[in-house]
Amino acid sequence: MEAYLLDWANLLLRWLHVIVAIAWIGSSFYFVWLDNHLTAPLDPQLKDKGVGGELWAVHGGGFYNPQKYLGAPPRLPEQLHWFYWESYSTWLSGFSLFLLVYIFNARSYLIDPAVAQLSPALAITAAFAFLVVGWLVYDALCRLLGKKEQLLSILIVALVVLAAWSACHLFSGRAAFLIIGAMMASIMSANVFFWIIPGQRKVVAAMRAGDPVDPVHGQRGKQRSVHNTYFTLPVLFAMLSNHYSMTYSAQHNWLVLVVIMLAGVLVRQYFILRHKGKNQLAYPLIAIALLAANAAWIAPRPVSAPATATTENGAATGAAAVTLAQVQGVIQARCVQCHSSHPTMMDSPAKGLLLETPEQIQAKAQLIYQQVAQQKLMPLGNLTQITEQERALIAHWAEQRPATQP
Numbered sequence: 366m367e368a369y370l371l372d373w374a375n376l377l378l379r380w381l382h383v384i385v386a387i388a389w390i391g392s393s394f395y396f397v398w399l400d401n402h403l404t405a406p407l408d409p410q411l412k413d414k415g416v417g418g419e420l421w422a423v424h425g426g427g428f429y430n431p432q433k434y435l436g437a438p439p440r441l442p443e444q445l446h447w448f449y450w451e452s453y454s455t456w457l458s459g460f461s462l463f464l465l466v467y468i469f470n471a472r473s474y475l476i477d478p479a480v481a482q483l484s485p486a487l488a489i490t491a492a493f494a495f496l497v498v499g500w501l502v503y504d505a506l507c508r509l510l511g512k513k514e515q516l517l518s519i520l521i522v523a524l525v526v527l528a529a530w531s532a533c534h535l536f537s538g539r540a541a542f543l544i545i546g547a548m549m550a551s552i553m554s555a556n557v558f559f560w561i562i563p564g565q566r567k568v569v570a571a572m573r574a575g576d577p578v579d580p581v582h583g584q585r586g587k588q589r590s591v592h593n594t595y596f597t598l599p600v601l602f603a604m605l606s607n608h609y610s611m612t613y614s615a616q617h618n619w620l621v622l623v624v625i626m627l628a629g630v631l632v633r634q635y636f637i638l639r640h641k642g643k644n645q646l647a648y649p650l651i652a653i654a655l656l657a658a659n660a661a662w663i664a665p666r667p668v669s670a671p672a673t674a675t676t677e678n679g680a681a682t683g684a685a686a687v688t689l690a691q692v693q694g695v696i697q698a699r700c701v702q703c704h705s706s707h708p709t710m711m712d713s714p715a716k717g718l719l720l721e722t723p724e725q726i727q728a729k730a731q732l733i734y735q736q737v738a739q740q741k742l743m744p745l746g747n748l749t750q751i752t753e754q755e756r757a758l759i760a761h762w763a764e765q766r767p768a769t770q771p
Contacts, residue, residue, distance in 0.1 A: 368717065374465055382458040389451035390597055396448075401640035403433055403450060414439055437572040445569065449562045456554035459604075463547055467492065467540055473745050477537035491535055493546055499528060499548035501553050511588065521592070525549065525599075525626070529619045537747075539612030540605075542622055546603020549596045556589035594637070598629030610741040615663040624659050628652035687762035689723055696720050696733075699749040701713050715745075734763035 391605075403418025404561060411419065417435035421428065467474045471485040475492060483491070502524055512516040528548060532541035563583035571578045602625050606612050615621045628651075635648035703715040719725050726733065736743040737751070738760035744751055 368715075370467070372716075375462070378458055378462045378465060382455065382462055385451060385454035385458055389455045390601075392448050392451055393590075393597065396590075397637060398640050399431060400433075401637065406432070412638070418750075419615060436578065441569070441572050446567070447562065449557055452554045452557040456550065459547065459550060467543065475536050475540045479747065479750065480537065481535050483535065483664045488536065492540070493756040495528060495532060495544050495548045496551045499524070500552050503552050504555070504559070506591075507588070511585070514588075526623050529622050529626075533622070535621035538615075539610070541618070542603050542606040542613045546606075546621060547599045549600045549603070553593045553596050553600070556593055560589045561586040595630055595633055598633050599626035602626060602629055611663055611665070613614045614741055621659060621663060624655050628659075631655075686765060688760055689726065689762070690705055691725060691760045692759055693726060695751070695755045696726060699744055699755065700737075702749060703745070730763055730766060734758060738763065 371500050375526075399420060404420070406412055406416050406419045415434045415436055415438060416432045419430060419432045421430055468489055471488050475488040476483050476485065494572065503521060504571050506517060506520050506524070510520070525545070529541070529545050532544050536544060564586045568578050568582050578700070603622070606622075612618065612625070631648045631652040635652075638645045638648070676739060696704075703720050704720040705714060706719065706721065708714055718729065718733050720729065720733075737768070738756050741756065
């Protein structure tokens with residue numbers, strides 16, 4: 366029952382996280398698009414009121430005319446909509462999900478003994494350190510190099526690359542990708558919490574008081590907002606990556622992560638330029654080339670099939686049939702630690718799935734094939750050190766089952 370309730374908590378938190386993330390990313394994308402589509406108003410009255418740009422749009426059967434003021438409007442309305450709860454809700458739901466899945470199951474999800482011998486306490490501390498230190502270093506760079514945007518951009522990229530390399534040499538590949546995404550998402554939300562919203566509040570307070578508005582608040586908020594929009598697609602990939610083990614289980618997985626994130630940045634750059642009327646197809650083409658090269662680089666290599674069977678005179682007849690007994694031996698060595706009546710690595714059978722008897726294995730043959738041989742998601746974090754040869758054995762058994770039942 367405890368595992369069942371945790372699954373429900375996981376489902377509902379993940380659903381909430383996706384919903385609020387859509388709201389945050391959608392508003393972020395919309396305002397970047399809007400800024401790049403504003404045109405100078407033709408109406409002299411709008412110019413006299415301080416409107417610097419406007420847009421006419423049609424949607425849902427109605428017409429819209431958003432206007433952007435260069436300074437304070439003649440009368441600042443009492444009711445202003447502030448775009449910050451989308452960001453905070455996304456971070457809070459994501460952090461809660463991170464706690465539930467990775468922190469409360471650190472031994473299974475954070476740690477890969479083949480990568481680094483960490484205790485759960487050390488792994489948890491290191492995971493939190495990435496979130497905190499990532500923000501502190503990024504924020505310090507922005508404070509020191511706020512007006513040197515090109516150098517700042519290079520150093521931010523270097524920070525992400527260094528963090529990716531470090532995480533992939535400390536945690537399991539799956540956790541490392543997620544932690545880098547969480548670090549960047551934390552930076553995005555911290556930008557809203559510490560800089561964008563406080564700056565906007567100071568601007569509004571000055572306007573209401575009739576005091577001069579310090580332009581630095583708008584400049585800082587704009588800079589952090591631009592950084593956030595470039596982080597968006599890389600973060601989305603990191604959050605989705607746990608479903609695609611071929612990325613995080615690659616030999617040089619940190620480089621795989623960096624290249625895919627770079628492709629995301631290039632795609633985002635293309636759309637930003639397109640909003641400005643510049644159709645720079647070079648950016649998405651480079652992104653596609655990077656993704657294709659990455660896919661070719663980490664493509665699985667053929668694994669030797671089981672020993673070839675021969676006839677009495679020595680003629681080869683093809684790959685020998687894999688028996689259920691052979692598969693059961695692999696599962697006994699690599700899987701029953703979690704999938705048995707009395708698991709040794711957790712309090713109850715993982716997902717309620719038992720793989721102790723030949724009948725149980727036969728009943729779940731397709732699931733075993735998908736999780737172990739195709740997606741390579743199991744064993745979780747490869748804590749039991751299953752080999753590629755053993756995965757291949759299960760694959761050959763599953764693929765021959767319709768024709769050769771043990």
